[in-house]
Amino acid sequence: MDNNGNATKPTNSDSHDPMTTSQQQSSIQPIDPTMQGDMEEANEIFNSLFSTRRPKDASAGLSSATKSIGKGVLAGAVSLVAQPIAGAHQEGAKGFFKGLATGVASAVALPLTGVAVGAYQVARGVGNQGEANKKSKLGMQWDDEKREWYYYYLDKEFDQVEEWLRNTAKGNGGGGGGGSGSEKKVKDREFYDLLGVSTNATSGEIKKAYYKEARKVHPDKCPDDPDAAAKFQKLGQAYQILSDDQLRANYDKNGKPDNQNQDELMSSIDTTVFFNVMFGSTLVEPYVGELWIASVADLLLKDMTQQGADKMSETEMAETLAGKAEKNSMESKMKQRMREIKVSKYLRDKVQPLVDGTVAMDDFGAAVQIEACKIADGSFGTTFLNIIGFQLEVEAEEYIGFQKGLWDGYKAQAKKNASATSANVKITGAAIRAFSAGRKVYSEVEKSREASALSSATHADGRQKTQEEIEVEQAMLAAKKFEENLPTILELVWAINTRDVKNTLRQACKKLFADAGATMEERLKRAQAIRIIGKEFLEIGKLVGKSKEEVNSADAIKARAEVAVMTTMAKAQGQEVNEEDAEELIKQHKAMAAKRDSQASLNSQKSA
Numbered sequence: 001m002d003n004n005g006n007a008t009k010p011t012n013s014d015s016h017d018p019m020t021t022s023q024q025q026s027s028i029q030p031i032d033p034t035m036q037g038d039m040e041e042a043n044e045i046f047n048s049l050f051s052t053r054r055p056k057d058a059s060a061g062l063s064s065a066t067k068s069i070g071k072g073v074l075a076g077a078v079s080l081v082a083q084p085i086a087g088a089h090q091e092g093a094k095g096f097f098k099g100l101a102t103g104v105a106s107a108v109a110l111p112l113t114g115v116a117v118g119a120y121q122v123a124r125g126v127g128n129q130g131e132a133n134k135k136s137k138l139g140m141q142w143d144d145e146k147r148e149w150y151y152y153y154l155d156k157e158f159d160q161v162e163e164w165l166r167n168t169a170k171g172n173g174g175g176g177g178g179g180s181g182s183e184k185k186v187k188d189r190e191f192y193d194l195l196g197v198s199t200n201a202t203s204g205e206i207k208k209a210y211y212k213e214a215r216k217v218h219p220d221k222c223p224d225d226p227d228a229a230a231k232f233q234k235l236g237q238a239y240q241i242l243s244d245d246q247l248r249a250n251y252d253k254n255g256k257p258d259n260q261n262q263d264e265l266m267s268s269i270d271t272t273v274f275f276n277v278m279f280g281s282t283l284v285e286p287y288v289g290e291l292w293i294a295s296v297a298d299l300l301l302k303d304m305t306q307q308g309a310d311k312m313s314e315t316e317m318a319e320t321l322a323g324k325a326e327k328n329s330m331e332s333k334m335k336q337r338m339r340e341i342k343v344s345k346y347l348r349d350k351v352q353p354l355v356d357g358t359v360a361m362d363d364f365g366a367a368v369q370i371e372a373c374k375i376a377d378g379s380f381g382t383t384f385l386n387i388i389g390f391q392l393e394v395e396a397e398e399y400i401g402f403q404k405g406l407w408d409g410y411k412a413q414a415k416k417n418a419s420a421t422s423a424n425v426k427i428t429g430a431a432i433r434a435f436s437a438g439r440k441v442y443s444e445v446e447k448s449r450e451a452s453a454l455s456s457a458t459h460a461d462g463r464q465k466t467q468e469e470i471e472v473e474q475a476m477l478a479a480k481k482f483e484e485n486l487p488t489i490l491e492l493v494w495a496i497n498t499r500d501v502k503n504t505l506r507q508a509c510k511k512l513f514a515d516a517g518a519t520m521e522e523r524l525k526r527a528q529a530i531r532i533i534g535k536e537f538l539e540i541g542k543l544v545g546k547s548k549e550e551v552n553s554a555d556a557i558k559a560r561a562e563v564a565v566m567t568t569m570a571k572a573q574g575q576e577v578n579e580e581d582a583e584e585l586i587k588q589h590k591a592m593a594a595k596r597d598s599q600a601s602l603n604s605q606k607s608a
Contacts, residue, residue: 061125
C-alpha cells in the first residue's frame with residue numbers, strides 16, 4: 001500500500017522474501033476488541049475535550065484554539081483535585097499520593113495538549129483564510145455541520161422544508177391519499193359527506209369544497225332558512241377537522257368522540273386567533289409569522305384534545321405531553337424554519353420593486369411610512385414597530401457594513417449582540433417578577449383558606465356559610481389577585497415575544513442576504529431596502545410614542561383577554577369577527593368594567 005492507502009503491485013524483491021504471503025497474513029495479529037474499544041473511547045473523549053474541527057477562517061481558528069486551551073487548563077485543574085481524592089478513597093494514603101502524582105502530571109499535560117491543539121487550529125484557520133475570503137466574495141455560505149462552503153438558495157430551502165412537513169403529515173396519517181382511487185376506509189365519513197369530498201381528498205380539494213359549500217349555506221345568503229346558521233357552523237367544524245392533518249387522522253381512526261360538541265369545539269379552536277386579538281399582531285404577521293407562544297399553545301391544545309385530557313389525571317397529562325415533546329421537537333424546528341423562510345420571501349417580494357428599479361426610493365419610503373402609520377394605530381402597534389424596525393435596520397447595517405468595510409459591520413454586530421443580551425436580561429427579570437407574583441397570589445389564597453378553616457365563617461346576618469360558598473369566595477379572591485398581577489404576566493409574555501420576533505427576523509434577513517438566486521449587487525440593494533423599512537418603522541414608532549398606558553393596565557388586559565376568548569370561540573363556531581369588531585368589543589368591555597367598578601365603589605360607600 002502507498003501512503004494514501006491505495007493498493008500497489010508487488011516488486012521482484014517481494015518474491016525473494018523468505019516469508020510467503022500466507023505466512024505474512026498468519027503472522028498479523030487481529031486487534032483486541034477491548035483495546036479497539038478503549039482507543040475509540042479515548043478518541044471520543046479527546047475530540048469532546050479539544051476542538052479539532054476544520055475552522056472556517058483565522059478568527060474561527062483562534063476561537064477554536066481559545067476553547068481548546070481553556071478546556072485543557074480546566075480539565076487539568078479538575079484532575080489535580082479529583083485524582084488524589086479518588087486514590088485516597090480506593091487505597092488510603094498510598095492511593096492519595098499516587099493520585100496526586102497522576103493529577104500533577106495531568107495538570108501539566110492537559111494544558112500543554114490544549115496549547116498544541118490550539119496552535120494547530122490557528123495554523124489551519126490562517127491557512128483557510130484565503131479560501132474564506134474568496135468564497136465570501138462569491139456569496140457562498142459556511143456549513144457549520146459539514147464544515148464546507150456552499151451556495152444557499154431561498155426557494156430551494158422552501159421546497160425542501162415544505163416537502164419534509166408534507167411527508168411528516170402523511171406519516172402521521174393525515175393529508176389524504178389523493179382525490180383518485182378507491183375510497184379510504186374511515187370510522188365515520190359524515191364530515192366528508194358534508195363537504196361532498198372523497199375520503200382520499202387532498203387538503204386543496206377539501207379547502208375548495210368548503211368554500212363552495214359555505215357560500216350555499218351562509219346565513220347571509222339564506223335569510224329564509226332558520227337552520228342556515230346551524231348548517232354553516234357544522235360545515236365549519238367539518239372543515240376545521242379535515243383541514244388539520246392530525247385531527248383528520250384521529251377522526252378517520254376513531255370517528256366523532258362521545259362528547260362530540262365539546263371536542264368538536266375544542267378541535268376547532270385556532271389559538272392564532274386568540275393571540276392576534278390579544279397582541280394585535282394581524283398587521284405585522286407578514287413580518288413576524290406565527291408567534292412562538294401561539295404555536296406552543298396550539299400544540300398543547302391539540303395534544304390534550306387528542307389524548308382526551310378531560311379523562312386524564314394531572315400526572316398522566318404531564319407524562320403524555322412530555323412524551324410528545326421529543327416527537328414534536330423536530331417538527332417544531334422545521335415549522336420555525338418555514339416561518340423564517342416565509343418572512344424572508346415576504347421581505348424579498350416587498351423590496352423587489354426597489355431592487356429592480358421600477359419604484360423610486362422616495363416612493364418606496366413613503367409607502368413604508370403609510371404602512372407603519374397603520375400598524376402604529378393598532379394595539380401594541382408602536383411596540384411591534386420598535387421591535388421590527390430595530391432588528392431590520394441593524395441586520396441590514398451589519399450586512400452592508402461587512403460588504404463595504406469591516407468596521408461598520410462589527411459596529412452593527414456589537415449593537416445587535418447588546419440588544420440580544422438586553423432581551424435575555426428582560427426575560428429573566430420578568431420571569432422572576434412573574435414567579436414572585438404567582439407565589440404571592442398562592443400565599444394569600446392559602447392564608448384565606450386556613451383562616452376559613454380555623455374560624456367559623458358566617459354571613460353578615462350570622463348564618464353559617466356552606467363549604468360551597470367558602471370555596472366560591474376563595475376562587476373569587478384567587479381570580480381578583482390574578483387579575484391584579486396581569487400586567488406582570490403580560491410583561492413576561494412580551495419579553496418572550498420580543499426575543500422570538502428578533503430571532504425570527506435575524507434568520508429571515510440572513511436567508512434573504514445569502515440567497516444565491518440574486519447577484520451580490522442585488523443582495524446589497526435588498527439590504528439597503530430593508531434598512532429603509534427598519535428606519536421608517538423605528539421613526540414612526542418613536543414619533544407615535546410607546547403603547548398607551550391604559551393598554552397595559554390590568555383592566556385593559558382583562559378586557560382584551562375576554563374579547564380574545566370570545567373571538568376565538570366565535571370563529572371556532574363558524575362566525576366571522578374582523579379586527580375592527582374585536583377592537584370595538586374591547587372598548588365596550590373596558591367601559592362596562594369601569595362602570596361596574598364605579599357602581600361597586602358607590603355601593604361600598606353607601607354600606608359604610
